[in-house]
Amino acid sequence: MMRILHGVVHGRTIELTDHPGFKEGAAVEIEVRDVSNTGPVQQSSIRGVSDWSEEDDRIFEEIERERKATMPRDIDP
Numbered sequence: 001m002m003r004i005l006h007g008v009v010h011g012r013t014i015e016l017t018d019h020p021g022f023k024e025g026a027a028v029e030i031e032v033r034d035v036s037n038t039g040p041v042q043q044s045s046i047r048g049v050s051d052w053s054e055e056d057d058r059i060f061e062e063i064e065r066e067r068k069a070t071m072p073r074d075i076d077p
Helices: 043-050 054-070
Strands: 007-010 013-016
Touching: none
Parallel strands: none
Antiparallel strands: 007 013
């Protein structure tokens, strides 16, 4: 599952505005981007992330499988 979360840096700690939605102890990969110059985070974007569900993950995984199934394959000469 991939989510975009927002937070505030406090030294070496990032305090998230919402629960990340992962199980306790889950290994995650983090990409951090400074958004302080882009203005305040719109409430609609936060709501969209916090409403993300396992069903959304299932739908996106199905779309990815279908996309890969219809991609042309390279043919070796």
